[in-house]
Amino acid sequence: MLLTDPIPLHEVRRVLVIKLRHHGDVLLTAPVLHALKARAPHCEIDTLVYQETAPMLQGHPAIAQLHGIDRNWKKLGPLGQAAAELGLLRRLRARKYDLVLHLTDHPRGAWIARLTGARWAVGPARPARGRMWRKAFSHLQGEPMNARRHTVERNLDVLRRIGLYPELHERVLSIHPGANADMRADALLRDGGVEAGRFIAVHPVSRWMFKSWPAEHVAELCGRLQRAGWKLVFTCGPDADEKAFVARILEALPEPALNLGGQLNLRELAAVIGRARLFFGVDSAPMHIAAAQQVPTVALFGPSGELEWGPWGVPHRVVSSQIHPCRPCGIDGCGGGKISDCLVQLPVDQAWAAVQDLLNDTGGTPVVHLQRA
Numbered sequence: 233m234l235l236t237d238p239i240p241l242h243e244v245r246r247v248l249v250i251k252l253r254h255h256g257d258v259l260l261t262a263p264v265l266h267a268l269k270a271r272a273p274h275c276e277i278d279t280l281v282y283q284e285t286a287p288m289l290q291g292h293p294a295i296a297q298l299h300g301i302d303r304n305w306k307k308l309g310p311l312g313q314a315a316a317e318l319g320l321l322r323r324l325r326a327r328k329y330d331l332v333l334h335l336t337d338h339p340r341g342a343w344i345a346r347l348t349g350a351r352w353a354v355g356p357a358r359p360a361r362g363r364m365w366r367k368a369f370s371h372l373q374g375e376p377m378n379a380r381r382h383t384v385e386r387n388l389d390v391l392r393r394i395g396l397y398p399e400l401h402e403r404v405l406s407i408h409p410g411a412n413a414d415m416r417a418d419a420l421l422r423d424g425g426v427e428a429g430r431f432i433a434v435h436p437v438s439r440w441m442f443k444s445w446p447a448e449h450v451a452e453l454c455g456r457l458q459r460a461g462w463k464l465v466f467t468c469g470p471d472a473d474e475k476a477f478v479a480r481i482l483e484a485l486p487e488p489a490l491n492l493g494g495q496l497n498l499r500e501l502a503a504v505i506g507r508a509r510l511f512f513g514v515d516s517a518p519m520h521i522a523a524a525q526q527v528p529t530v531a532l533f534g535p536s537g538e539l540e541w542g543p544w545g546v547p548h549r550v551v552s553s554q555i556h557p558c559r560p561c562g563i564d565g566c567g568g569g570k571i572s573d574c575l576v577q578l579p580v581d582q583a584w585a586a587v588q589d590l591l592n593d594t595g596g597t598p599v600v601h602l603q604r605a
Contacts, residue, residue, distance in 0.1 A: 237371065237551070238395025239352050241272040244330045248348065250280045252301065252338040255498070256517035259524060260383050260544070262405050263334060267391060267398035267522075268292035278327060280344070287498035288517075291408030299324065324348050333390045334369070337361070342368035354390050378493055380539040384450040405544045407524040409503035416496075419501035424490035428507035431463040431490075432587075433522065435505075435513035437477045439469055442565035442572050443514050445532050445583075447477055451484035452580045453512075457587070458487050465508065467501055467518065468493035510591060512583075523548070528593075532584045534575035535561050547593070549586035553578055 247268065251261045258281050259566035265277055276296040279289055283300035290298060291315050305316040321344070334341035334355040344359075346368045357372040358365055366372070373393040375386065384405065388398055390521045399454040401446045409417070421428060436450040454464055466482065466489055468474040478493045492504060503512055511522035515536045522529045533542055534553040537560035542550055555560060556574040565571045 233285050239331060239371070241275070241394075242277055243397065246270060246276045246278070246296075246327055246329050247272075247331045247333065248278045248280060248324065248327070248329045248344075248350070250332065250334045250338075250341040250344060251336060252280070252282060252341060253336055255285050255288055256519070256541075257336075257383070257549050258282075258285040258442065258522045259407060259517065259520045260405065262289065262292060262386050262407070262524065263294055263384050263398070263403045263544075264296040264333070264335070264387050264391060264457070265289075266404040267388065267402040268396065270402050271396050271398075278329070280341075283581070288407065290499065291410050292406070293408075295351065295444070297327070300478045306432050308334065321347055333341070333392075335387055335390060339365075345369060349479055352394075354393055380537060382542070382544065383540055397445075403545070405520070405524045407502050407521055409499045410505065413497075413499040413503040416500050417507060420492060420495075420504065421465070421490075421507060424492075426490050427466055427511055431465050431508055432457060433465050433505045433508035433511045433513075433527070434520040435467045435483060435487075435511070435516060437474045438514050438516045439471055440564065441473065441477075441572050442533060443516065443536065443575070445514065445573065445575050445578065446455050447480040448484065449580050449583075453583050453587070454481065454489070455484070456485050456580075456584055457488070458485060464489040465504065466491045467496065467504065469496040510587070512587060519543060522546070528590050530583070530590055532575065532583065534561070534572040534578075535559060535565070537562075537565060547588050547590060549588050551578060551583050 251258050267472040269277060275295050279295055280299045283302040286300050288300055289295060305313045325348055332348060332350045332353040334345055338354050342365055353369045354371040354373055355369040357374055367511050373390050373392055384550040392396060429511040437444045466478050468478045475494045482491055505522050506525035508527050511527045513519050514532045519529060519531050523546040526546055529543040529546055529548040531550055533550055538550045538552055550591060553574040559574045566573050
């Protein structure tokens with residue numbers, strides 16, 4: 233049976249795409265922008281994200297205007313915050329959107345969908361949200377009840393709901409660091425004695441530490457890479473715990489490595505990773521950045537699910553455990569204890585095999601699992 237209520241894209245002049253989530257989530261909306269622009273090149277596409285996540289989409293060729301919500305508005309006091317929110321709403325209304333695509337269940341997106349005055353609006357079906365949620369949208373997007381579906385495909389479902397079915401080649405994940413970030417990346421690598429395309433980018437830690445492999449395991453793997461002749465470039469966020477984690481790894485290595493941890497903004501991080509021969513790291517925004525740059529990626533997964541969050545559209549290997557039937561549990565360490573056994577117990581040999589396999593470019597993207605004894 234064909235869709236009975238498709239949206240006529242030829243009548244749509246301007247679209248607002250809303251994604252109010254974390255950095256990696258925002259980057260994974262890029263295929264929606266690419267596919268929509270490919271099918272409706274006459275449309276102007278705007279996006280609305282949190283201000284700190286905007287670098288994930290800055291410079292994307294499909295975007296006309298990138299709007300941001302600053303979480304610090306709440307520090308302005310009730311009147312200051314109200315003025316900031318009203319200013320944003322006025323800017324959005326001035327754009328006269330024909331279509332709003334809300335990619336999460338954030339309540340703010342539903343209100344914006346209504347207050348922009350858009351003719352059509354699409355959001356996820358959430359029966360528990362009640363009548364007000366339903367009235368905010370002309371179309372509700374269904375979601376699988378129990379299937380493990382990649383986040384990119386879930387995002388693209390908003391287009392399928394309106395009658396646009398992206399082909400495989402249209403589901404493009406990309407990031408655009410920009411000229412300034414490219415120049416700084418080149419300078420940092422040059423000063424560090426590292427040649428583009430001849431190093432491995434290592435991002436071994438997440439701000440959620442329960443997603444991280446033990447530092448001693450990372451050090452052992454990286455030591456093997458150094459002895460095999462590879463240059464290593466380490467990155468991490470500016471958080472003190474993340475930088476300390478990287479420092480512990482560096483202290484255990486047989487030779488020095490370039491440490492850019494905490495020194496890069498998001499676009500500079502993308503530029504550095506984009507120059508690597510391979511990316512090694514945990515499930516995190518930098519992993520998605522590597523995939524968006526078409527850098528072969530080896531990713532460690534523990535509590536989070538690789539089927540939902542794995543590297544998209546790039547040669548990759550996933551290293552995860554099959555001896556822990558509880559994964560992916562989605563919680564912050566076993567019992568909420570901030571340490572994940574499914575990661576702690578992953579042996580170095582398994583990760584080494586994945587790295588070697590991908591470096592040797594043997595083809596395919598098999599999943600490397602920890603096997604039962």
